Amino acid sequence: MENIQFIIIIFFSPLIQGIIKKLKANFQGRVGSSIFQPYYDLMRLFKKEMVVSHVTSWIFRVAPYIVFVSTTMAAIMVPVITTKSTYSITGDIIVLIYVFAIGKFFMALAALDAGTAFGGEGSSREMMVSILVEPMIMLCIFTTAIAAGSTNLAVIAEQHNTILTPSHMLAFFAFMIAIVADTGRIPVDNPDTHLELTMIHEGMLLEYSGRYLALMEWAHYMKQMLLFTIVVDMFFPLGIAYNGGMSEIAVSFAAYGIKMIFLACVMSIVESTRAKLRVFELPSLLGGSFALAVLSLLTLIMIGR
Amino acid sequence: MPENEEYKEVGKSEFRSYCIALCLSKKAVLRLMFATDERETDNCFKIYAVFSEQGTDIFHIPFFKLREDDLTFRSITDGIPAAHWYEREIMDMFGLVPKYHPDPRRLVFHDSFPADSHPLRKDWEISEKDLKEWGEGMVRKVPYDFLEVEGEGVYEIPVGPVHAGIIEPGHFRISAVGETILYLETRMFYTHKGIEKHFEGMSFHEGVKLAERVSGTSTFSHSTAYCMAVERMAGITITEKAKAIRTFLLELERLYNHIGDIGFLCAGTGLTVGNATGSKIKERLLRLNDRLTKSRFLRGINTIGGVTKDIFLHADDISLTIDTVAKEYKGLMKLLLGSVSHIERLENAGILSKNRALKLGVTGIAAKASGIDDDIRSSHPHLIYNKIFEPATFTRQEGDVFARMMARAEETKCSMHMIKTIIEGQHEGDLQVKADDIPPNSHALGYTETPRGSVFYWVKSDGEGRPLRVKLRSPSFCNWPSVPFAIQGNIVPDLPLCNKSFNLSYSGCNM
Numbered sequence: 001m002e003n004i005q006f007i008i009i010i011f012f013s014p015l016i017q018g019i020i021k022k023l024k025a026n027f028q029g030r031v032g033s034s035i036f037q038p039y040y041d042l043m044r045l046f047k048k049e050m051v052v053s054h055v056t057s058w059i060f061r062v063a064p065y066i067v068f069v070s071t072t073m074a075a076i077m078v079p080v081i082t083t084k085s086t087y088s089i090t091g092d093i094i095v096l097i098y099v100f101a102i103g104k105f106f107m108a109l110a111a112l113d114a115g116t117a118f119g120g121e122g123s124s125r126e127m128m129v130s131i132l133v134e135p136m137i138m139l140c141i142f143t144t145a146i147a148a149g150s151t152n153l154a155v156i157a158e159q160h161n162t163i164l165t166p167s168h169m170l171a172f173f174a175f176m177i178a179i180v181a182d183t184g185r186i187p188v189d190n191p192d193t194h195l196e197l198t199m200i201h202e203g204m205l206l207e208y209s210g211r212y213l214a215l216m217e218w219a220h221y222m223k224q225m226l227l228f229t230i231v232v233d234m235f236f237p238l239g240i241a242y243n244g245g246m247s248e249i250a251v252s253f254a255a256y257g258i259k260m261i262f263l264a265c266v267m268s269i270v271e272s273t274r275a276k277l278r279v280f281e282l283p284s285l286l287g288g289s290f291a292l293a294v295l296s297l298l299t300l301i302m303i304g305r
Numbered sequence: 306m307p308e309n310e311e312y313k314e315v316g317k318s319e320f321r322s323y324c325i326a327l328c329l330s331k332k333a334v335l336r337l338m339f340a341t342d343e344r345e346t347d348n349c350f351k352i353y354a355v356f357s358e359q360g361t362d363i364f365h366i367p368f369f370k371l372r373e374d375d376l377t378f379r380s381i382t383d384g385i386p387a388a389h390w391y392e393r394e395i396m397d398m399f400g401l402v403p404k405y406h407p408d409p410r411r412l413v414f415h416d417s418f419p420a421d422s423h424p425l426r427k428d429w430e431i432s433e434k435d436l437k438e439w440g441e442g443m444v445r446k447v448p449y450d451f452l453e454v455e456g457e458g459v460y461e462i463p464v465g466p467v468h469a470g471i472i473e474p475g476h477f478r479i480s481a482v483g484e485t486i487l488y489l490e491t492r493m494f495y496t497h498k499g500i501e502k503h504f505e506g507m508s509f510h511e512g513v514k515l516a517e518r519v520s521g522t523s524t525f526s527h528s529t530a531y532c533m534a535v536e537r538m539a540g541i542t543i544t545e546k547a548k549a550i551r552t553f554l555l556e557l558e559r560l561y562n563h564i565g566d567i568g569f570l571c572a573g574t575g576l577t578v579g580n581a582t583g584s585k586i587k588e589r590l591l592r593l594n595d596r597l598t599k600s601r602f603l604r605g606i607n608t609i610g611g612v613t614k615d616i617f618l619h620a621d622d623i624s625l626t627i628d629t630v631a632k633e634y635k636g637l638m639k640l641l642l643g644s645v646s647h648i649e650r651l652e653n654a655g656i657l658s659k660n661r662a663l664k665l666g667v668t669g670i671a672a673k674a675s676g677i678d679d680d681i682r683s684s685h686p687h688l689i690y691n692k693i694f695e696p697a698t699f700t701r702q703e704g705d706v707f708a709r710m711m712a713r714a715e716e717t718k719c720s721m722h723m724i725k726t727i728i729e730g731q732h733e734g735d736l737q738v739k740a741d742d743i744p745p746n747s748h749a750l751g752y753t754e755t756p757r758g759s760v761f762y763w764v765k766s767d768g769e770g771r772p773l774r775v776k777l778r779s780p781s782f783c784n785w786p787s788v789p790f791a792i793q794g795n796i797v798p799d800l801p802l803c804n805k806s807f808n809l810s811y812s813g814c815n816m
Binding site: 024027028029030117118121186187190192193194195196197198206271272273274275276277278279280281 | 460461462463464468469470484571573574575576577578580581582585644646647649650796797798799800801
């Protein structure tokens, strides 16, 4: 069981996306599409013919696979419902963040490859956001890692009730803002927009179609769920199983589901109550949360909790 | 001939100085400029310019004749920038060339349209071969050169004519450095409908249906202005009741457009709840339209000589719906004005300065937001506006996206008030008066205020009382040239928002 827990991420990530979409629709007073719609979308895209620009190079064609595989690799390293995993020996969180970075790097490169203005814009904006987000994520991780005495996610997850300390609270808020930015949600990016000129993440995917697009989208859903899982592991590990016992895993699975739905609610509330920021206002939002992350580390060092 | 139109023939060489003098001495504003082909009767082309004088209800209409031996005239654009697009349109449609025009490229026609082919001339013909090549758009006969911005780090972003959303076609060529826009050039008229030519083949009565279809969001304003022009030409006075119904429906049209537009701005900033609420209220009003007129977009009501349905029979339904709308609208505005992140995006974005707006002859919401009191309902009162319309006490000065939103909000309040006043009042008379005889060889203007700004129709009948020329000018036509100026200096991701705040129609431009 512990060796195949990453399957949960792969197969449930479109569901989380569907739930967020449904909740957002409800906030707007709409019925919205079914929570299983992302599955249908992926199935449809896998069946569809691909249109690939003839000016693209091999980078454009390998990028979807690299993005998908690197995200799957990250999923393998994360404790989802149990901390006991044979792979978690490599579950170093710093490695994990850079495995994400591989995917992002190739995605940005592929967007430039097709030579369209929108892809280039998407790439340059995504890189700007990444530059601001990455140090923030690292600082939040250091806070939890120092408190747990390890950079291994499984070890961090075993330190439950850490959320109650001031340093973890600060790191939690900073990390949530980082997730909003990294998954391309309002107020940083608008995932539902059709306005080419305002796109960040979607701008990079504009040239993709068919199977490639499906892989990119799926990887994006997985990344979103993975980041949620990391939040849960770092800040709310309560309920996670320490071994492979069936009853413990059942409890852990239920707790995990509740936590995911809770985070999906938080995301949809954030998205429904705010307007998207002007691109050049982003540094002030992300700078603010960077300050939170610094404070959390300082708090931990100064008062020790 | 209607009393508030003063025609004056001037010599071809004096036309420019006459127009400029009019602008300077009487603070007149250029409302429209057009040509007619009167070679059959007067053996000449004529070019008219319609100016409205500030503060009085008078249109000054100087015109001059162009004989076939010299089809060029001195451009007035260098003195009156508002004439810019009109002169280029005349050049394309009639082949009358404005000399010394600062931008002598073609405006309406795209690259595949043959040179020396001018559709609004009476003797226009197009060969089978030309038609085929034009339809396929493969042969570039007259290339159009976009202005190139040079410099280190300057790059071009071509957007459209096919967009990611389901909207009409229009091409934007952006020259930017980083995210900052240095220059924007727009290319419109991808789906030019040839409406003015089409009018010439119909009777004046049939024309009403066509006028209703110029622009989907202001069908009623267009048909009202058209009917008004024909009625003024024929000397028909419609009843008080018909006037009241027209005024009422004009305001209803304004109401649903403004509330929809205010909500739609939220789509530009990503405030999804605001967008959804705006659409909901708009839908409520569209359904009211449907119940009143059997058309969600108020078609089939106007006819020459009056209206076809007595919508005051539904007075209870109207006041009930308007009350609900007023309540929901108040909630929407509270939500929007309370959302700091939304307002922050709107403020200081897409500023159109008052000076530029004046020079370009900008109309409607865009003008009001830039501090210009431009409202044809008060400057040239028609229908029953002289009784119920309280001239805008309110013009914003900033000219930014927020000012345009607030100008809409102010008009919305005003419209709701007028709607109430109209249904509470007594309106006597029949729905229609007889309007069978259209006098030959006469002409007149019709005008009203659409939700976007003023719309003008100028009609002229031939010897048999059929249309010789129908010129229409929608607000989108005179506001589009101002959009690039408002966008200059903004960042690329703010362009859609700025563009939305003008909310101009592509269709209303491609007439």
